[in-house]
Amino acid sequence: xxxxxxxxxxxxxxxxxxxxxxxxxxxxxxxxxxxxxxxxxxxxxxxxxxxxxxxxxxxxxxxxxxxxxxxxxxxxxxxxxxxxxxxxxxxxxxxxxxxxxxxxxxxxxxxxxxxxxxxxxxxxxxxxxxxxxxxxxxxxxxxxxxxxxxxxxxxxxxxxxxxxxxxxxxxxxxxxxxxxxxxxxxxxxxxxxxxxxxxxxxxxxxxxxxxxxxxxxxxxxxxxxxxxxxxxxxxxxxxxxxxxxxxxxxxxxxxxxxxxxxxxxxxxxxxxxxxxxxxxxxxxxxxxxxxxxxxxxxx
Ligand code: EPU
Numbered sequence: 001x002x003x004x005x006x007x008x009x010x011x012x013x014x015x016x017x018x019x020x021x022x023x024x025x026x027x028x029x030x031x032x033x034x035x036x037x038x039x040x041x042x043x044x045x046x047x048x049x050x051x052x053x054x055x056x057x058x059x060x061x062x063x064x065x066x067x068x069x070x071x072x073x074x075x076x077x078x079x080x081x082x083x084x085x086x087x088x089x090x091x092x093x094x095x096x097x098x099x100x101x102x103x104x105x106x107x108x109x110x111x112x113x114x115x116x117x118x119x120x121x122x123x124x125x126x127x128x129x130x131x132x133x134x135x136x137x138x139x140x141x142x143x144x145x146x147x148x149x150x151x152x153x154x155x156x157x158x159x160x161x162x163x164x165x166x167x168x169x170x171x172x173x174x175x176x177x178x179x180x181x182x183x184x185x186x187x188x189x190x191x192x193x194x195x196x197x198x199x200x201x202x203x204x205x206x207x208x209x210x211x212x213x214x215x216x217x218x219x220x221x222x223x224x225x226x227x228x229x230x231x232x233x234x235x236x237x238x239x240x241x242x243x244x245x246x247x248x249x250x251x252x253x254x255x256x257x258x259x260x261x262x263x264x265x266x267x268x269x270x271x272x273x274x275x276x277x278x279x280x281x282x283x284x285x286x287x288x289x290x291x292x293x294x295x296x297x298x299x
Pocket of ligand 1: 136137138139206209217218219220221222223228229230231234251252253254289
């Protein structure tokens with residue numbers, strides 16, 4: 001057990017908090033401590049507290065790409081609150097705090113006549129989570145527009161990385177070891193109406209192709225080079241395939257939905273079957289895009 005939390009004057013601390021409530025997939029038992037961090041000072045206190053005691057620490061963004069364990073998390077789960085939710089614009093640059101939801105950043109960029117983030121339309125994550133996973137779509141990823149990433153290391157020391165140091169790659173980066181607190185994006189001036197038009201088109205395409213209202217964590221697998229995991233799984237007949245409360249979406253075969261009763265085991269068994277079928281029929285070893293987190297950290 002983690003024990004009593006440190007003194008955190010600006011944060012909200014929850015003991016034994018069910019993580020299923022904080023993820024879009026709706027999986028996860030309780031975290032020993034779940035903390036909504038209210039200020040950079042508190043964030044530093046938490047990082048030091050965890051480092052001194054060697055406690056597992058997990059930084060949650062929007063919770064839209066994570067599958068926690070049914071046992072929960074034997075450490076501290078933190079989420080960056082209000083003090084990390086800001087946007088500051090100095091054209092053609094835009095800076096945002098890591099806790100800021102991406103859809104709000106896209107809105108602000110469009111209003112300010114700044115183009116470059118439109119490919120991220122419909123991605124539900126926070127700025128921080130999107131950066132760590134280099135979230136994106138077929139039209140581009142967040143890393144493409146990054147100028148600088150502002151981070152703390154695990155003992156609270158500030159670091160500023162440029163885009164190359166952040167090591168962006170397809171659905172990944174080198175930022176996972178750090179705590180992202182904000183970023184600066186380099187955008188291009190464009191008429192707001194044009195940006196809005198582009199976002200509306202991309203949003204409509206996404207609505208057609210992907211489930212929107214069900215509990216899911218987006219695409220389960222990364223696309224293998226030159227192929228689409230969704231297409232391969234669709235051709236293998238996985239749409240509608242079910243294990244317990246976990247089911248492959250009827251709309252897009254790379255999405256697994258939770259009908260509200262799924263356990264992590266259901267999810268794991270279903271994705272193992274998907275992986276095995278693609279391996280046997282196509283020779284690809286599908287890599288997970290969704291992060292599976294066990295009681296002590298990512299698995
Ligand atoms: N397809 C099928 N059946 C399906 C799903 C897809 O035949 O059930 C076909 C489509 O018709 C299309 C191809 O597979 O020809 C690719 O599908 P889609 O355009 O939907 O894109 P995707 O490669 O499956 C990627 C990202 C999505 C992102 C979309 C839109 C990955 C793993 N996925 O999906 O990202 O929203 O492009 O740009 O890179 C996510 O990261 O969670 C995510 C959903």
